[in-house]
Amino acid sequence: MNKITQLFGIKYPIIQGGMIWCSGWELASAVSNAGGLGLIGAGSMYPDILRDHIVKCKKATNNPFGVNLPLLYADIDHHIQIIIEEGVKIVFTSAGNPRKFTPLLKKHGVKVVHVTSNLLFAKKSEEAGVDAVVSEGFEAGGHNGREEITTMCLVPNVVNNISIPLIAAGGIGSGRAMLAALSLGADGVQIGSRFIASKECSAHINFKNKVLTAKEGDTMLSLKDLTAVRLLKNSFYNQVVEAENRGDSIEDLKILLGRGRAKKGMFLGEVEEGELEVGQVSASINEILSVSQIIDEIMIEFNAEKQRISEIKL
Numbered sequence: 001m002n003k004i005t006q007l008f009g010i011k012y013p014i015i016q017g018g019m020i021w022c023s024g025w026e027l028a029s030a031v032s033n034a035g036g037l038g039l040i041g042a043g044s045m046y047p048d049i050l051r052d053h054i055v056k057c058k059k060a061t062n063n064p065f066g067v068n069l070p071l072l073y074a075d076i077d078h079h080i081q082i083i084i085e086e087g088v089k090i091v092f093t094s095a096g097n098p099r100k101f102t103p104l105l106k107k108h109g110v111k112v113v114h115v116t117s118n119l120l121f122a123k124k125s126e127e128a129g130v131d132a133v134v135s136e137g138f139e140a141g142g143h144n145g146r147e148e149i150t151t152m153c154l155v156p157n158v159v160n161n162i163s164i165p166l167i168a169a170g171g172i173g174s175g176r177a178m179l180a181a182l183s184l185g186a187d188g189v190q191i192g193s194r195f196i197a198s199k200e201c202s203a204h205i206n207f208k209n210k211v212l213t214a215k216e217g218d219t220m221l222s223l224k225d226l227t228a229v230r231l232l233k234n235s236f237y238n239q240v241v242e243a244e245n246r247g248d249s250i251e252d253l254k255i256l257l258g259r260g261r262a263k264k265g266m267f268l269g270e271v272e273e274g275e276l277e278v279g280q281v282s283a284s285i286n287e288i289l290s291v292s293q294i295i296d297e298i299m300i301e302f303n304a305e306k307q308r309i310s311e312i313k314l
């Protein structure tokens, strides 16, 4: 037991990151059934789809699960209303100011966690009354901070300056990395990329296969002036780099990005023209497994490494 397992009523302090187009009810319920905390990624869901996924998740697991809600979502009030109506008890918010919805959610008995990429926003989240923060480092896939603070530097700095529980994210996909995060002072870990290469993830198989073949250096933080996002290199990524090197304006970059790039790449499987959001840890992911196998592997490695380190005499 620790602060995070107690806060959510779960077995292992492993949170599955809410990932647009990748984390529907099937992934979320599988993670919760395996002893972690599954999150439905609401950012890519129209309101009726979100409700559908919440209802299916409730049927698929008796364990706690939550919803990840990017606060810049187009129809956010509708999502909040559905979360309250459906009695969702855990919400992870990101990409916005946690002051806006935390009091309302907490009034309805929801535990609220906010995802941040620096100390400043972790402190603001604590002031806003959240129950815990996720500190997500530079290694992470998808939307990311511009300051390039790595998980190794971010986590101890935040731990030293806040008093609520902290969940580390970014670059964590194994038991060793989980142990490292807890050694840095985190109370839990949020894992995204490793769960893309799972049977239950809703991503297109073409995207899952790209994650398996990704090597060191194949992901980059890009579109920093528009919306910093870590992407797997492909034809779309190359077009972005060319446009940035030419000095294209923000408006031109917006036109190049267009609408629905993330859906195209990750859900429809157009892996050259779409956006592929995944973290640096993809270089160590080589196999599509079931969620329960992934969590078992992580916990076996975590416990073995913990034992190994406890035997070191210095």
Ligand code: NDP
Pocket (backbone or CB within 6 Å): 020, 021, 022, 023, 024, 025, 026, 041, 044, 045, 046, 049, 052, 056, 202
């Ligand atoms: P399923 O594929 O299991 O389908 C659930 C129901 O929706 C079935 O009755 C199915 O009909 C119907 N359906 C699925 N896709 C379509 C479609 N393109 N057009 C019309 N009907 C469709 O879906 P899930 O339970 O996994 O997910 C429910 C919905 O959420 C789906 O529409 C899916 O595309 C979407 N989704 C969205 C995600 C996101 O991030 N936005 C992530 C995962 C899923 P039938 O059995 O006849 O095919």
Ligand code: NDP
Pocket (backbone or CB within 6 Å): 018, 019, 020, 041, 043, 044, 045, 046, 047, 068, 070, 072, 073, 074, 075, 094, 095, 142, 143, 258, 259, 260, 261, 262, 263, 277
């Ligand atoms: P775009 O503006 O390019 O496209 C919007 C996409 O979201 C479309 O594919 C659309 O589906 C879908 N969508 C779901 N609900 C709505 C809605 N109410 N209104 C309009 N579109 C909707 O955005 P992105 O694909 O880049 O990002 C989508 C969302 O996900 C944003 O809220 C963004 O902040 C968030 N996001 C979250 C991430 C995370 O990791 N949590 C990572 C990246 C983005 P359709 O094509 O079927 O119309």
